[in-house]
Amino acid sequence: MTIHIALAGNPNVGKSTIFNALTGSRQHVGNWPGKTVEKKEGRFRIDDEEILLVDLPGTYSLAAYSVEEIIARDFIIHERPNAVIAVVDSANLERNLYLVAQILELDVPVILALNMQDIAQSRGLKIDKAALAQKLGGAPVVETVGNRNRGLNDLKQVIHEVATQPPQSLPQPVYPKALEQAITDLESKIQTVPNLTEAYRARWLAVKMLENDPAILEYLEEMGATDLLAAGEAAQAQVEEKTGEDTETLIVDRRYEFIGDIVGHALERPSDSTLTLSDRADEIITHRIWGLPIFLLIMWLVFQFTANVSAPFLDWVDVFINERVARWAGALFDAVGLGDTWLSSVIIDGVIAGVGGVLVFVPVLLFLYMALALLEDSGYMARAAFVMDRVMRTMGLHGKSFLPMIVGFGCTVPAVYATRTLENEKDRKLTGFLATFMSCGARLPVYVVFGTAFFGAAAGNLIFAMYMLGIGVALATGFAMKHTIYKGQPPAPFVMELPPYRMPRPIDVWRQMWERTRGFLVKAGTVIMSVSIVIWLLMAIPVRGDGAFNDVAPAESLYGAASGLIAPVFAPAGFGSWQASGSLITGFLAKEVVVSTMSQVYGVTEADGTEEPVHFGAELGESVVDAGKAVALTVQEIANILPRTINLIPGINLSEFDFLGNAGEEEENSRLETALVASFNESAGSPAWGAIAAVAFNVFVLLYVPCMAAVAAMRHEFGARWMWLQIGYTLGLAWLAAVLVFQIGKVVI
Amino acid sequence: MFASRFRRSAVSQPTSEPQLPSPPDCLEECTGPCGVGPMPLCMAGRGETVCIHEIQGGRQLRQRLLDLGLNHGSTVRLVKNEMPDPLILAVKEDGRLALGRSMAQRILVTPTQRT
Structure with missing residues (x-):
């Protein structure tokens, strides 16, 4: 018979560390029935007993005021686990025991797990385990320093004892x-x-x-x-x-x-010191004046990390999938006599190109999630929310709303889901709405291509301007909403626990990185793959000229013709060509697709006819070498973060490391860039205005509907009505802003 | 009678916050003597230990604060109280809570000691 055990505790007490340590890889992550709250289950064995461990949502109480509280409570009441392990933060015992008292009232066997004893000890807090067990009517009390796997064997032994013995009755509060x-x-x-x-x-x-x-x-x-x-x-x-x-x-x-x-x-408790180490750190980190600069510095580091450090891997994955794997697949189709058929085309141009488009972003996401996991596990995240509270208040939100927005710089989809940490419905919707204006990683390639094409060395200015514009638009939108549709609503109460600062544990960081990235792969992968096939189909169907199915110039395909219909809408913004409109349409699938679509429709993809023979072994070897280079470049980029940060100070110009003598950097965009400049000069009406049209186009890319995955996430979390409001608002605003940029720019120049 | 009204409002609209009489504005610096009677939490100074006297607000807000250890009669220490940032409180001695100023305005406290 399987023994059922539930794991309960406050948020931030290291519950998931204990869960992972007990169950290892035998886990199943799903949702609670009918709820969007994550349910984690895992199995492990003690002697010959099979144990099913269910991780209950982290809550402060079982008062049934939130979905999480109801889930945790109903599970204990209706599923009647053999025992509940109540994980408590030893360094904050009294407050943590409030939840334990409520679990005791449910009349279920309780095991008290004293976690984070190391922090308690460093603060001079002494817990008398025997006295605690006695006061709890003989309920077992186990020390589990979740961070060092210590005490896990004790815990297992106790689980076994409790589950095999007849339940004892435990003390409960007696009322007046x-x-x-x-x-x-x-x-x-x-x-x-x-x-x-x-x-x-x-x-x-x-x-x-x-x-x-x-x-x-x-x-x-x-x-x-x-x-x-x-x-x-x-x-x-x-x-x-x-x-x-x-x-x-x-x-x-x-x-x-x-x-x-x-x-x-x-x-x-120690008699003297009331200021803990964390309190002293907070004197500086949450300081009225220093708090904000420290926050900006940390954000700068996170940006360096995700944008630069992951770039070499991004390039590597890009080359590996979109060139090598695609070529190998082509050779394979040739070998079995199916080369150049519609089947090979749908696999190579549809599936591999589409899935590849998603996989390319895995390195960025891994690094982004690593940065976020580090911020979270170290305890800094809560301080960032604290410091940003005054900025967020101008939008009728409070500091906690800032956390999803940070996530939004990486990807809008997890940002939308991150709004779940907010208690208030209005806050969740508004935060999710504004997070879409945080320029996500997928929009960056567009700025880079246009920046180098039109502004050369000053490309960085365009990129920086786009990020700033995104933040500015979010601020303005939030401010406007506070004074219109949310007018007169009191600000949501802001109360947030500040966990003590801690050293993040690599295994926990890795688990978070992988779990989140895997979620992205599954969700976005399935959607984008099917849509890629549809796009391929649209581009294969001829509507003009004398092309045949799967053998048609892009402009004469159904896709080109449909894009041409929309193009006039963008004429006032200076980019009314069918290529630009077409790439914006595919950009709705995922914004990184804007660039790849453009290189397709401008006809600057690899020249056909000069196919080199495939040398599978040699190319695989090359890929391995490239992977090594990517690692070297990443190390180089990490080393460069420091000089680059110091170089921010005017007057200092440290040289940066260059391990491979620029071997890893190669600019292949020149043909696309030339085509872009020509096309935008033409659609803008004058060569002098091409650059303005390019800026307008970038503004549009920044502001319009984030992407299909993000829209689906919005719908999932906030409902269809809110999703349509989002789509309408972003499209309207993006168009208006692009037109304004172009028309004003024309006058000024 | 009273209980019946109370209960119904709890079930149908747990989020509603009653209109409050306006206590001194915590977003402004406290000027002049704050008095010895109950005062808003945000008027207390850094390092001061105060006793929770009353929480003005809806059921949900009160419940949340109770769950976090701000129950009636318990003491909290102000670790930090700097305009215009939220407050940092030591709750049940060992826990640290960040609390928005507008919320701190609705928590009435009585001073216990100054350290």
Whole structure:
């Protein structure tokens, strides 16, 4: 028989570290039925017993005010696990025990896991395990320093003992006399209602009724237990009359007294120092004046990390998939006599090109998620939210909303999902809305290509201007929404725990990187692959001229003709060519596709006819060499972060490292760039205005609908109405901004 | 009667926040004596330990603060209180909470000691 164990605890107590350490790779990640909250399950063995471990959502309470709290509570009540491991932060024991007290009230065997003992010890906090266990009525107490795998064997042993022994009854808070009387009275009434006590224990239900628990009251109302509800109200009124306090306050206060008693016996705090190491760090890091510059410096490092460091790998994946694998597949089709058929075309130009377009971004995402995991696990993320609170307030949001926006610089999709950490519906929607204006990694290649084509060495200015414009538009949009559709709404309450600073653990960082990247691969991979095939189909169908299926010039395909229909819309912005419009349409699938579409439609892809023979072995060897180069370049880029940062100070110009003598950098865009300049000069109406049209085009790319995956995420999280509002607003704004840039630019120059 | 009204509002609209009388504005610097009676949390100075007297606000807000350890009668220490940033509180001695100023304005406290 499988033993069922649940893992409960506050957020940030290292619950997932314990979960991973216990279950290793035997995990299954899904969603709770009907909810968008992640459910993690894992299996492991102790002796011959199979254990199923379920990771409950991290919550501060079981009060049923959030989805997570309801999920955790319902699981314990309805699934009746053999035991609940309550993971607590030893360095914040008293506050953490509030959740434990509520779990005890559910009358389930509890194992207390004292995590983060190292931090507690460094602060001079002494926990008397024996006294704690005794106060908890003999419930096992295990020290698990999640960060060093210590105590895991103890924990396993205890799980085995608890699960194989008959459950003991554990202590629970005892309430003041008047309240206990009311509880007993209600209990007897609850027992008369049929079916009720099968799911719930009478005492727990009575306490919850007196606590005005919204979920329980709703449940009883649905059951039609009106007599019972009336009795509950009467009991509340009676207790209030006797004690002068409302029942909710009495219950919570008593729970904290119960905890206070436990802590009084089992926890010894140092008498002197009240300022911890984290507090001292916060004196500087969250300082009124220094906080913001420190934050900007850290963001700069994150940008360097994700944009530059991952670039060599990005190039490597790009070459490997879009050139090598595509060529190998072509050779394979030739070998079996299917070369140059529609089948080889759909696989190579459709599937490989499409999936390749997604895989190319895996290195960027891995590095981005690494940076984010480091920020999160070190405890800095919460401080960034703290420091940014005053900026966010101008948009009617608070500091916590800033976290999804940071994520938005990497990719809009995870940014939309990251809004889940916000309690308030309005905040979640507005934050998700604004996060799309944070220029994501996929938009960067567009700025780079246009920047070098039209501005040469000053390309960096265009890139920087685009990022700044994105932030500016987000600020302005947030400000406008605060004063229009959200006018008069009070700011959402801002309360956030500041976890102590910690050293991130590599294995945890890696797990986060991989889990998030895998999620991206699965979601975006399936969608983009199918759409790539559709685009291929559209480009294969001739509508003009004398081309045949799969043998047609892009301009004469269904795709080219359809793009031509839309093109006039963009004429006022100076880029009314069918190529530009066509690439914007595919850019809706994923913004990085804008560049690849352009190189296709401008006909500057590899010249055909000069196919070299495939040397599989040699090319594979070359790929390995290239991978080595990519690693070297990455190390070089990491080394360069420091001089580049110091070079920000005017007057200093340190030289940067160059390991491979520029061998890894090769500019192959020159033909595309030449074609771009010619095309934009023409659509702008004058060679003098081509550059303005290019800027307008970039502004449009920055602001218009993020991409299909992001739109799907918005719909998933915020509903179809909000998604359409987003699409409409971004399209309208992007068009208006592009037209303004072009028309004003024409006058100024 | 009172209980019945209370309960219904809790079920149907748990997010609604009642209109509050306007306490001193925490977004402004506190000037003059703050008095000895209950005062908004944001008026307390850095390092001061105060006692939670009352939380003005809707059920959901109150519940959230209770869950985080700001229950009636418990003491909190102000680790940081700098305009215009949120406050940092030591809750149950060992936990650290960041609290927005508009929220700190609705938590009435009584001073206990100055360290």
